[in-house]
Amino acid sequence: MATDQTMIYKFNWGEPVKVIDCAPEKYLSVGQGSVCGIRKIENKSVASEFNEPIGTVLYLVEGSTGEAIEIPERFLVAL
Amino acid sequence: MAKAWPPRLAKAKKTGAVVAGMVGLGKLDRFLRNLDKTTAAKSAPELLPPPITRDRINTAPQNGTIFVDSKGNAIPAPLGGSITGSPDGRYIQARDANGNPTGVRIDGGHSPKTHTDPRALGPHGHVPGVTNADGTPWLPIKQ
Numbered sequence: 001m002a003t004d005q006t007m008i009y010k011f012n013w014g015e016p017v018k019v020i021d022c023a024p025e026k027y028l029s030v031g032q033g034s035v036c037g038i039r040k041i042e043n044k045s046v047a048s049e050f051n052e053p054i055g056t057v058l059y060l061v062e063g064s065t066g067e068a069i070e071i072p073e074r075f076l077v078a079l
Numbered sequence: 080m081a082k083a084w085p086p087r088l089a090k091a092k093k094t095g096a097v098v099a100g101m102v103g104l105g106k107l108d109r110f111l112r113n114l115d116k117t118t119a120a121k122s123a124p125e126l127l128p129p130p131i132t133r134d135r136i137n138t139a140p141q142n143g144t145i146f147v148d149s150k151g152n153a154i155p156a157p158l159g160g161s162i163t164g165s166p167d168g169r170y171i172q173a174r175d176a177n178g179n180p181t182g183v184r185i186d187g188g189h190s191p192k193t194h195t196d197p198r199a200l201g202p203h204g205h206v207p208g209v210t211n212a213d214g215t216p217w218l219p220i221k222q
Contacts, residue, residue, distance in 0.1 A: 034189035066216035
């Protein structure tokens with residue numbers, strides 16, 4: 001299983017987070033949620049999909065109803 | 080007309096190795112014949128349980144891979160897919176060939192700050208399109 005055990009992320013698995021108000025509309029629907037997955041953008045395809053540079057950390061955030069989406073780190077704050 | 084021995088065996092014949100081997104084979108043959116009269120007289124199905132045969136059909140999505148965690152929970156990923164997760168193995172996500180989450184995942188539990196359903200607070204699974212009877216997505220898993 002791919003885990004980056006040497007990497008220290010801003011948020012940890014299970015940690016509650018909140019989407020900041022100035023985030024793109026597609027992320028605001030989650031509002032606040034819990035981190036359940038973490039990955040870094042490693043290629044141009046994913047970078048363009050998220051409109052973020054390679055190396056950006058994406059957090060899979062599950063909202064209160066169970067839906068989950070990946071959100072770039074800069075749009076999240078600790079709850 | 081006697082068949083010519085291959086060069087390597089001809090040399091061995093001179094040393095008697097082949098003859099000894101033939102004698103050995105004769106003993107083996109007698110042993111097998113005796114075995115037939117005793118235990119081998121029983122047919123194989125009487126001695127062994129019936130073999131378990133399964134169709135060699137890949138049931139993973141898109142002929143992918145089914146990963147299984149230490150608790151025995153299966154996490155299917157499509158062809159070229161993978162799994163990622165936390166170092167402690169409590170959170171595991173299936174991902175497609177591009178690294179995008181498929182929606183199949185195991186969560187170690189969420190914060191009560193963000194989730195109120197008790198099933199979401201403890202370890203649970205998610206499978207797209209599968210819910211509990213009440214429509215909630217936090218599925219029970221082996222713990």
